[in-house]
Amino acid sequence: MPELPEVETIVRGLKPRLEGVKISRLEVLEERTIQFDRALITEIITEQQISSVWRRAKVMIWDLQSGYSLLFHLKMTGQIIYQGADNFAGGHPTMSMAVGAKLPDNTTRTIFYFADNSKLFFNDQRKFGWIKLLPTAEVHSDSFLKTVGPEHDDTQSFTPQYLWSKARNRITPIKAILLDQTVVAGIGNIYADEALHLAKVHPARKASSLSKAETAALFNAIITVLKLGIEHGGTSFSNFVNADGEVGNYIKHARVFRREGQTCPVCGSVILKTRVAGRGTHYCPACQPPPRGFQA
DNA sequence: CACTTGACCTGTCCGC
DNA sequence: TGCGGACAGGTCAAGT
Numbered sequence: 113m114p115e116l117p118e119v120e121t122i123v124r125g126l127k128p129r130l131e132g133v134k135i136s137r138l139e140v141l142e143e144r145t146i147q148f149d150r151a152l153i154t155e156i157i158t159e160q161q162i163s164s165v166w167r168r169a170k171v172m173i174w175d176l177q178s179g180y181s182l183l184f185h186l187k188m189t190g191q192i193i194y195q196g197a198d199n200f201a202g203g204h205p206t207m208s209m210a211v212g213a214k215l216p217d218n219t220t221r222t223i224f225y226f227a228d229n230s231k232l233f234f235n236d237q238r239k240f241g242w243i244k245l246l247p248t249a250e251v252h253s254d255s256f257l258k259t260v261g262p263e264h265d266d267t268q269s270f271t272p273q274y275l276w277s278k279a280r281n282r283i284t285p286i287k288a289i290l291l292d293q294t295v296v297a298g299i300g301n302i303y304a305d306e307a308l309h310l311a312k313v314h315p316a317r318k319a320s321s322l323s324k325a326e327t328a329a330l331f332n333a334i335i336t337v338l339k340l341g342i343e344h345g346g347t348s349f350s351n352f353v354n355a356d357g358e359v360g361n362y363i364k365h366a367r368v369f370r371r372e373g374q375t376c377p378v379c380g381s382v383i384l385k386t387r388v389a390g391r392g393t394h395y396c397p398a399c400q401p402p403p404r405g406f407q408a
Numbered sequence: 409c410a411c412t413t414g415a416c417c418t419g420t421c422c423g424c
Numbered sequence: 425t426g427c428g429g430a431c432a433g434g435t436c437a438a439g440t
Contacts, residue, residue, distance in 0.1 A: 114434095115434090144416095170434075185434080185435085186434090187416095187433085187434050187435075188417095188432075188433050188434060189417090189418085189419095189432090189433095219418095236417095237417080237418060237419070238416085238417045238418050238419085238432090238433095239416080239417055239418080240416065240417065240433090240434070240435085241434095255436095256435075256436095282410085282411095283410080283411080284410075284411060284412090288411085288412095291433095291434085293434085293435080300433075300434070301432095301433055301434085302433095389412090390412075390413070390414095390433090391432095391433065392431080392432075392433080
């Protein structure tokens with residue numbers, strides 16, 4: 113489940129390899145992945161140099177010299193795997209043991225071929241991920257990106273006061289607020305649970321029940337876990353691999369996510385799993401006291 | 409408008 | 425062993 117740190121890791125891996133490189137061909141193996149007019153591929157993408165690789169929320173963006181941009185969303189099971197010429201990427205074998213199989217495989221939806229003989233595979237078991245093509249000037253008005261909230265490191269827009277203003281009048285669980293992409297960009301199920309544990313706030317608490325101090329703690333926790341995730345090269349427990357097909361290792365450092373039945377790293381209590389905002393949710397019953405009336 | 413639930417997909421796991 | 429169902433979880437659409 114690629115969230116912000118995973119996409120950021122991919123972008124950092126691809127940036128030095130793709131900027132300045134030309135796309136020579138696009139091979140589409142799954143039509144639904146390509147959410148733009150196929151007729152535009154040859155006219156607008158082919159032989160167009162990639163001028164910039166960047167990220168907004170969970171979306172990776174390639175700006176092309178043609179004045180168009182490619183947008184990629186990996187949703188839950190998407191993978192971006194770069195394969196350098198001669199099967200080597202940056203001096204390292206392209207595929208790690210954890211990924212193993214040769215490419216393309218039965219989850220490969222699109223293949224990009226570059227003028228320097230490198231390739232990039234867009235793999236996606238569940239076919240929810242997409243690739244769009246937009247004029248670069250319209251990237252920010254994309255149907256998804258136009259509604260997305262501030263980045264976690266945007267110190268001008270993302271502040272404790274801002275988070276407080278988004279939560280104070282809401283009856284919905286605080287976890288739903290964190291998952292709401294219009295509030296803050298890039299948090300998914302993993303980092304929502306991690307941030308709430310770090311802030312010692314139960315996921316099912318009504319957003320409006322949080323004190324200013326708790327909201328400030330949550331604000332700090334969001335920034336901490338996202339930055340930690342980026343430092344560790346993204347989470348990986350099933351489908352996430354970075355641009356070289358290597359697994360990230362944040363999950364080794366997870367505090368509560370997918371650790372039900374194990375002990376809380378803070379107090380040693382047994383971590384529980386429940387369902388909040390329609391998602392599997394992990395928490396420590398001692399560090400994160402449930403609200404009154406909460407049924408696990 | 410606020411909030412919840414289902415749909416989109418496919419692979420895995422669990423109980424019978 | 426096979427089979428049905430729950431589950432995984434990002435976003436959008438439809439429902440209450």
